[in-house]
Amino acid sequence: MFMAALLTATFSFVSAGSANAAACGNNASGFPAWVEQFRQEAAANGIKASVVDRALSSVSYSTATIRADRGQKSFKLSFDQFMQKRGGQTIISRGKAMKKSNAAMFARIEQRYGVPAGPLIAIWGMETGFGSFLGKEHTLSAVATLAYDCRRSDFFKDQLYAALQLVGSGSLRLDARGAAHGEIGQTQFLPRNVVKFGVDGDGDGRVDLVRSRADALASTANFLRGHGWRPGAGYQPGQPNFVALQGWNAASVYQQAIAYIGARIDGE
Template sequence: MFTRRAFVLSTLALAACTAEAQVRPVPRGADPGLVPQRTANWLAWVEGYKPRARSAGIDAGVIDRAFARAGYLAGVVERDRNQTEFKRSFEDYLQLVASEERVRLGREAFARQRSKLEAIEARHGVPAEVVAAIWGVESRYGERRGDIGVVSATSTLAYDGRRGSFFEKQLTAALRILQRGDTTPDRLVGSWAGAMGHTQFIPTSYQAYAVDFDGDGRRDIWSDDPSDALASTAAYLERSGWRRGERWGGETGSGGLQPDPGGPRFATGRNFGVIKRYNNSDSYALAVGYLSDRIAGAGPLEASFGPDRYGLTLAERQELQRRLGAAGFDAGKPDGVIGTGTREAIEAAQRSLGVAVTGDPSPALLRALGG
């Protein structure tokens, strides 16, 4: 029986844990919002969740080990609540996930993993270059797999997020991964929203589709060896209805899908819709298809995008970023994508020039900076 005395003692224990966590030093260079904090309210939520996890078949020992070093992540909640509603153009999206650099890296990664990718294609029927393209879009070929504890992230969002029920399901699925022995609590890491490994599976998708391609008894999508992750992605697409021998689509001169007014048009087939099962976005599926073609040796798009809504082409936006940097206003990498850093640099330049501070690029600003 849970008596009042037991409640008081447990509350004191929670407070002690909270105080200890709050004075723990933050590692050098770490984002304080992503350092787990064992706050009283989060700990109380965890205690309420544990019986639900046990009723779902998770062993008590697995639960205790999973939460031993987990905690509330304020930075995850901030990211969840401040996701931008700004919709990027397809041209910008391609520059971010399928740039010439991403193509070059993709061809190099494909060459390194060719035998595995071809074996995966033979088993699951999904072209090796399509699997490689998803790998490139999701984690830059394994470079950006995420290092945030999945138990901390999903429990934080289940307790204090906008979609508590969804993230509690992800948390329970994450505990099932630990119970099965596919990885350990310390290696169960991913993005701030709990997406994991080389191809960013959420825990429930992992449970449904992940495979042990290398035969070591574990479905290890976190390892430096991407074999299980790439095969799991192919299995996902196969079970989602991928048709062997059919293309996803391709660039066309007329008709079809045109994501940016005046830009390239694309014919799409059934397998385009299968890619969207991985991420339900036209831009995502087009980028994966385009990148897969480029990895396989195809050239750039034939049609141009033309000037953007500010009257600047991609080359002019890149030149603007270079000139901002040369003038002492850090606009970051000159990729032609006008994001937060570039807008801040533009605002600083506009203030120094004594013109209206809008943060918007323009032909006039390009000329004023030396054009």
């Protein structure tokens, strides 16, 4: 699932007018040259050469990522079709059980961030089936491919810089695998969102959105709070907190589904 509205990206490292900027491309042929040019660009932007070398040594052009990026057809479905395709009723049923079995964790998250269990569980279920499938694409290759691809190169170049930051801090393994756009963990954070909103939800001193459901769900709540969530306000279309769900994913049918599923889990 491709999350976060593209227009809200912050390009922390990328200078659009840089003379060192690597040129984008629309097929695999120019990717190796782009990677080498990006190495120079990253160094000019202050990234350690050792981090860049380690991170980019394993990347390759991902045709699966490009195919997924061009084929997000489910977002064009009607609400009912989308719910059926994505197993919305199953998410509601399982989500209610997840809320009950993890009641203490969700209470802590709501106390800290003001976000109730329903929308968090809805996102968790929609994104990865409650952590059952995190994706199979090589994360660094996926992000590098989209940074090279001309369609949204600036946005994903910022994601690549964030991924380098995570590699440098030891938070992202070189062999990490996830969703097609480089999303990470049980609720599928893009690298920049890991940097900005990732939190330690289980108190072990580190942020692990892959293995720790507490970290993943607390980070998701932190993301929503960072996108305008107001404790106690509603999150259905037209209510104050719906804007935070819009920040999570740009597709209106996805936003509506999360609001609907969350409300059923929360008992509304």
